[in-house]
Amino acid sequence: MAGWRLSRGWAAVCAGLALALGVGHGTATAAGDPVPPAPKGILSFPLAAAGGLLHPDAPPAGADDWSCKPTREHPRPVVLLHGTWANAYDDWGLMSPYLKQLGYCVFAAEYGGAPGSPVKATAHVPDSARQIAAYVDRVLKATGAHQVDLVGHSQGGGLTPRWYLRFAGGTDPAHPESNKVHGLIGLAPSNHGTTASGLGTLTTKLGLNPTVSRLAGQAYSDQMLGSEVNTTLDRDGDTQPGVDYTVIATRFDEVVTPYTHQFLTAGPGATVKNITIQDICRADASEHLSIAYDSNAAQLVRNALDPAHAEPVSCGLTSPVLGG
Numbered sequence: 001m002a003g004w005r006l007s008r009g010w011a012a013v014c015a016g017l018a019l020a021l022g023v024g025h026g027t028a029t030a031a032g033d034p035v036p037p038a039p040k041g042i043l044s045f046p047l048a049a050a051g052g053l054l055h056p057d058a059p060p061a062g063a064d065d066w067s068c069k070p071t072r073e074h075p076r077p078v079v080l081l082h083g084t085w086a087n088a089y090d091d092w093g094l095m096s097p098y099l100k101q102l103g104y105c106v107f108a109a110e111y112g113g114a115p116g117s118p119v120k121a122t123a124h125v126p127d128s129a130r131q132i133a134a135y136v137d138r139v140l141k142a143t144g145a146h147q148v149d150l151v152g153h154s155q156g157g158g159l160t161p162r163w164y165l166r167f168a169g170g171t172d173p174a175h176p177e178s179n180k181v182h183g184l185i186g187l188a189p190s191n192h193g194t195t196a197s198g199l200g201t202l203t204t205k206l207g208l209n210p211t212v213s214r215l216a217g218q219a220y221s222d223q224m225l226g227s228e229v230n231t232t233l234d235r236d237g238d239t240q241p242g243v244d245y246t247v248i249a250t251r252f253d254e255v256v257t258p259y260t261h262q263f264l265t266a267g268p269g270a271t272v273k274n275i276t277i278q279d280i281c282r283a284d285a286s287e288h289l290s291i292a293y294d295s296n297a298a299q300l301v302r303n304a305l306d307p308a309h310a311e312p313v314s315c316g317l318t319s320p321v322l323g324g
Helices: 009-020 044-054 095-101 127-145 157-166 196-205 209-216 218-222 230-234 295-305
Strands: 078-081 105-111 148-153 181-187 246-250 271-276
Touching: 009 105, 009 196, 009 271, 078 095, 078 127, 095 105, 105 127, 127 148, 127 157, 148 157, 148 295, 157 181, 157 230, 181 295, 196 209, 218 230, 246 295
Parallel strands: 078 105, 078 148, 148 181, 181 246, 246 271
Antiparallel strands: none
C-alpha cells in the first residue's frame, strides 16, 4: 500500500517548488555514452504528494504522450502503476521523468478510484486488474508495440498486476510469445499479503477487515495476509511463463511486512530477481513511501528494464519519507 498522504497544508507551501526539482549531469559509461542519473531531491516525495492533492488526475511529468513511438533501443513502453491510497501524479514524480529522459515511452495508469479523487487504488483487486488490462491495451494500440513493461509501487507492483497477468489477459501461458507484458518490476510490492506492522494482524484476528475496508477501500482487505485474493493468486505459483519479474524491497518497509513477503519464486518459463536495496546500497534508508523516490531504486529499475546495458548503481543518500 502506498501509505499515508501528507496534509493538505503542504500543497499551498510546496506546490510551486515542485518545478525546482532538477536532474543532474550525465555520467559516462565505459563506452563513453552518457547515462542520465536518477533525479534527486530530498523533498521530492512530499512535494509530489502535495501536487497529487492539487492535480489528482494529471499524469506525472514525462508520462502519457500518446503520440510516442518506441525506439529500437527501447521497444517496449513502460506502464507505471501507483500504489494504494495514491495516484499517478504523487507516486511517479521521480520515476516518470527519469524514464522519459532515458528514452522510453512512459505511461501512468490511474485505477481503482473515482476521477477527481486523490485517493485511488482502493477498489477490489480483480476490478482494478481489469482497469489495468484496458489501459495496457490502449497503450499497445497507440504505440504499435507488441509488449509493455510494468513498473509498480506497492499494490501496483504486487498482487494487482499479478492478477492482471494471470486472470485478466496479460499473459497467454500456452503461447508466452503472445504475452502483452514482458516484465513486471515491483517497488515494495504487496505480493504475499502484509501484517501492516501488526495493524493488519490485529484487524484480521478481530474480524474488522470488512469494517476497515468500508472506510479505506476493499484493497485493504485484499492485501492482508491470508486474504481470499492472495490465496487465489498464490495457489498455482507466483509467476507466469514468459515474464521477467524484479522485486526491489527495503528492510525498513513499515507497510508491507514482513518485507520478505514481497519476494517471488520463479515458476516454469519465468525469471525472478529479488533485490533488497540495502544489499546494493548499505546506507539507503528508504522505507515503503520513499522507495518510489529513491534514486538508487530508480537505477535498479533502469537496469531491470534494460539488463543488456546495466550499469553499477551509484549509491546516494535516501531518507525515510523525504526521498533522495
